[in-house]
Amino acid sequence: MATFQLLGPVEIVVDGHPHTLGQHKLRQVLAMLALRANQIVDTDLLIRELWDEDPPKNARTILHTYVYQVRKHLERDGLCPHGEELVETRTAGYLLRAGEDDLDVFRFDRLIRQGRQALDEGDMALAAESLRQALDMWSGRALADVLPGPVLRGHVVALDEQRVCAQEMCIEAGLELxxxxxxxxxxxxxxxxxxxxxxxxxxxxxxxxxxxxxxxxxxxxxxxxxxxxxxxxxxxxxxxxxxxxxxxxxxxxxxxxx
Known part of the structure; x- marks a missing residue:
């Protein structure tokens, strides 16, 4: 099963081997779907991210082509036998199916919550370990190989803020130790x-x-x-x-x- 890395370059990882989507717009679409995994991402929101306030007249058709290419990439590289099962078409938009361990942002968030709880409970060793694991997941800035549009820019800012908070808490635990x-x-x-x-x-x-x-x-x-x-x-x-x-x-x- 494919896992998705967003805390650095946008990559799809299978059996420890990273794969990247060559075309920038495809990485942009994948990042949008992955950051809102298991939620329907509205077509209009995707169009706004891709073209901001100046979409082409056939934007919906182009977007559908991009999603099709993402699916084909997943199938072609053996990342997912049936791309349409991973990326579903819905009436209002598209949805990426992902489990709790399939996205690095999911694991990062879980480790931060674990670290914060340990910090609140005075378990500094567990806090330091959990938060350090969360920070070690980063390999650059979030979505490092994507030129973000208006929607993804907000996600990048939020992820960077989470990273800074994790660093502050990790050091706090280390000082206590x-x-x-x-x-x-x-x-x-x-x-x-x-x-x-x-x-x-x-x-x-x-x-x-x-x-x-x-x-x-x-x-x-x-x-x-x-x-x-x-x-x-x-x-x-x-x-x-x-x-x-x-x-x-x-x-x-x-x-x-x-």
Missing amino acids: GRHRDLLPELRLLVETHPYNEGFHGQLICALGRCNRRNEALDAYRHLRDLLDEDLGLAPSPEIQELHRELLSAGMPKDLAS
Whole structure:
């Protein structure tokens, strides 16, 4: 049975071997159907994604051809013996059938929920393991080889936000487990990649303080303070300022959530 990868390039995987749809519009259609798997994706919504506000007069015919080509690709490569059983035509649109383990976005969401629950229950080891597994599923940005239209752009933003939340929770669990030294390289990268995310900055400050690198922690605070002031005209959040006060008093930084 085929599985679908969307947390990176759009791929269909069979027996560990990835397959990609050569034509961009086909990947776009497959991504739309996969992200809303087991739901009817309205024809008008697909047309809007493919052509935005300027669809051709025969848009429905072209769309039907694209869906047909997706089915044939599934059959031709032996990914699914009967493509029409996997991608169904409905009155209002099309529906992709997929089980809980057939889509990486399904598995990613399940692992995040498991990690969040473990975090809430104080099981930091399980939280860190579940969230790290979720993050390891990514192989680039979501839908990396698709130029998204107006609908898929929203999905990409939502998936990226889930990824950031998972990173924050994973690091929170790691700090609770005393892994502050191991987390420093990842945190250095995250504050560069997400310069305005105060959560990552706070976690870096906390990790540096716990490593007895107080001067570096104070430098990290000053960097954030100057960045926010110069670029946004803002001051660090009360939580970050409290971390700063603890460092100045030579105390051990507490967790941001405490």
